[in-house]
Amino acid sequence: MPELAYVNGNIMPIQDATIPIEDRGYQFGDAVYEYITSFNKRPFLLDEHLARLKRSMTELSFPLVDMDTIRSAVLEIFDKGGYDNGDVYIQISRGVAPRDHAFPESNEIQFIMTVRETKRYSDEMHANGIKVITVEDQRWGRCDIKTVQLLYNALAKQKALDSGAYDAVFVGPDNVVREGTSSNLFIIVDQTLITHPLTPNILPGITRACLLQICRERSIPFQERFFDTNELYAADEAFLSGTTTEVLPLIEIDGHPIGQGGIGAISKKLLAALRNKM
């Protein structure tokens, strides 16, 4: 079965899917995206992803888009893909126009998607955890909007791989720890979950919100507050969270071992609770 793409209403094999070279997503990074995964043919937290997609477009003053049309198209490509567990990537750009920084007159967005079989982390990675490095956060100032301004994320991820780690964690001024290259970050100190508060410097992660909801439901104490690299290195547990990341334990950060090696007790409980919601 070929992997499928959707381009402005048409579905085709991914390798046949193209966009005009003057798409503003290509020449200005003027595009937003979402990544949605399904379990047993049911898209997980679809409404939350669509709400964030709408917010991203609103924040950037995109042309108005009918979200029901988007929703139907997402369900259609999940269906046509036919995977029990599938990943749908959605990208919407401000449209196509001769290159000019100013917004074009046209109100025609470009709307593309791909669907593939879910690319999950192995049980082994979830059990054993990964190593990460920290890198200075040099991304732009609106990382709360899910745009394709991702070059620095890609550079940081590659730097991590080149150094023998698996991913990188962004650190802002005063060594404040922000998030991963495609995930949010949590630490656990004295049985309490701690994560960076929602500011323009981090993505309002849907899995992040889901985990905080789990904490509320199960009376697990949590704090949304700033913490620095010293607190990170000394944490009892640490993990990355995200749609495909789920709860991915960190066992080493900049060479500092975290916890006892492998997934910690609270992280394990949260991963199980998250999967229980799927």
Place this chain on the structure above:
Amino acid sequence: MPELAYVNGNIMPIQDATIPIEDRGYQFGDAVYEYITSFNKRPFLLDEHLARLKRSMTELSFPLVDMDTIRSAVLEIFDKGGYDNGDVYIQISRGVAPRDHAFPESNEIQFIMTVRETKRYSDEMHANGIKVITVEDQRWGRCDIKTVQLLYNALAKQKALDSGAYDAVFVGPDNVVREGTSSNLFIIVDQTLITHPLTPNILPGITRACLLQICRERSIPFQERFFDTNELYAADEAFLSGTTTEVLPLIEIDGHPIGQGGIGAISKKLLAALRNKM
């Protein structure tokens, strides 16, 4: 005559030119660009643009590219375009691969260009100048690399237009004035040209370098140093510089009038000297 595009060796009308949706330039902004203009069929400062393009690719660890091939293709599309005065836009991305932050194994870059008749500013704009506003610089940390991480530039340009100005100027911490949304910035104080030094926060403009060379040749004093908004508002003259911008005078910044209205004496001399080199 149709406006032409070049895509990986093939030339076609722009509206027929497409790239795969999984081009990393589209999904990660993982692409660099140049903009070259010709006068009387002669590309201006071609070697300098190609050198900067090569530097951009090197800084981002792009696959190695034969610059002679790039050069020949640029000359070919200028020629096929047939304009006496033409603008060639070049964009090179890291290539096409299933979406993943890490660099792909493949060493195949994507190389696209467009050619159009030159879009110059009118004599009136050069004579009368423009109004600009300042905006906080929220771009990423490597603005010295000419990438398509340009969403914030586009937002700032649109904000300027919406507020009745023509362009925006980025201001960093401590109110240090950096550059325009697609140009460098100079001020003139007591007959001396002042411009932001080359750091990761500004583009190493080719017109900027050409103007400093003119200063050397003509013994016009200049300083590459930081200056803040107070010094900007109080400047005797101010202008933006760039490939299509040339020397574009600023007559009002955040509502503060600059100079006597219209192009100042030194700016006028520099514009004439720049055009003399074309």
